[in-house]
Amino acid sequence: MKFSKETTNRRKRVVVVDDSRTMQAALEQIFSLRLGFDVVGLASDAQSAAELIRKMRPDLVTIDLCMPYIDGRKLLEMIADLTDVRKVIVSGQAFDSPAIAASLEAAGADACIHKKDLSQDPAKFCSRIQAILARSKPRTALRGLPVAAERSLPDESVASVMRPGAFPIPIDEQARLALLRRIGLASETPDEQLDLLVAHLGATTDFPTAIITFIDRDRQWLKATHNMARCAMPRHLGFCNWTLCAGETFVVANAATDARFAGNALVTCEGGIRTYVGQPIVYDGTNLGAICLIDAKPRVVTSEVVINLRSMARIAAEIIKMRVPPLAVAA
Incomplete structure (x- = not known):
């Protein structure tokens, strides 16, 4: 020095x-x-x-x-x-x-x-x-998304209180987090089977990026990735927060013009997200994680893409279920 x-x-x-x-x-x-x-x-x-x-x-x-x-x-x-x-x-x-x-x-x-x-x-x-x-002043961390964005989701799927990062919280959040901890999926440890699944999903839908994510209290973990580096990121950046709460296929056709996401650093960065399609991975009746398709350009999401994504979400859930001893869920 x-x-x-x-x-x-x-x-x-x-x-x-x-x-x-x-x-x-x-x-x-x-x-x-x-x-x-x-x-x-x-x-x-x-x-x-x-x-x-x-x-x-x-x-x-x-x-x-x-x-x-x-x-x-x-x-x-x-x-x-x-x-x-x-x-x-x-x-x-x-x-x-x-x-x-x-x-x-x-x-x-x-x-x-x-x-x-x-x-x-x-x-x-x-x-x-x-x-x-x-610039007139230094950038701060990511600015919060408007709380009004919550209204686009079904009322029953979102907790009544939004966290400061302005993302929706599943109504069964505590039970979901407890199940996630028991199964041990919230990590960057590579998973070959899930990696193969998202690689197949990307190839069959012609989307450049496909991922499987799991969200714990503060972070979103990219557990399986196709054409995206495996990493963890602050939870408030995750589009998958909305997928967990929607309980069904969640589509963002152009994130740059969507008030919920236009200020998100995943959108504003170079090569940022434009189209996002997410499907919950449902395990033991809980929306445990999400499988997603991402493109850096706006695009039309066809019914064929949605059907394929839903099928892969069910397969992901079965892969996870086969690995977990029954007592791990019942505990």
Whole structure:
């Protein structure tokens, strides 16, 4: 770690956090030579980076996602209270799926920029940085969706109180969470059978992305994925909250024009969701999870797609049922 004293002029100040010396040098060069910034600090791990950022209070910090011991996502949490510092993830991994980029932005990142832009399109990189700093104030975590959105769902399927994240809660929420814990599905542990199921679903419906998710109290877990990175994300980002409450096929034809989702980071990020089709996975009479189809462009959802999705939801439920000893449900 190294740092310099603040210069007397008010050039923009940046701290670079990356465990690669090559990337540090590349970022230092583009900030100092092309953008005219003062690079006031370099750090290669999250702990020293957090201390440096608090000491220097730069205008902007760039953060690598993959670092030893503590990753970039955790660093965002460590400096979340520094709302005057713009935080930019510079990483290729953040673009593995819209879900990862959206969860990072929900955690406090002002933007995610691909590392390849440094070499392939430095002008684009500089333009993104300038646009971030031109914003009137730092971005906050994802803004809440309007509570009025609840009215689009059947009254009996939604609890009377909406949580602060403004997503609907199933009326049997506590029983659903207890069953989810007993079965042990809320994790990122790969599941080969369910992965094969969503791969088949994507291929037969011509949707680019298919997933199976399970939602616990605070997080949505992508348990099985086709063309999307397996991950967990904050619960308030999940479209599947609405699927669980709808109790039937839930369709969003164009999320960008839907008041419930237009401000969702999964929609506003690059390559974000436009069309979503979800079907509850019903286990022991409970909407335990959801199987979903996603596209980054608006599209018409045909009856054939819905029929296929419902069939796959029943198969997913049977796969889960065959693995669980009867006492696990009866307990």
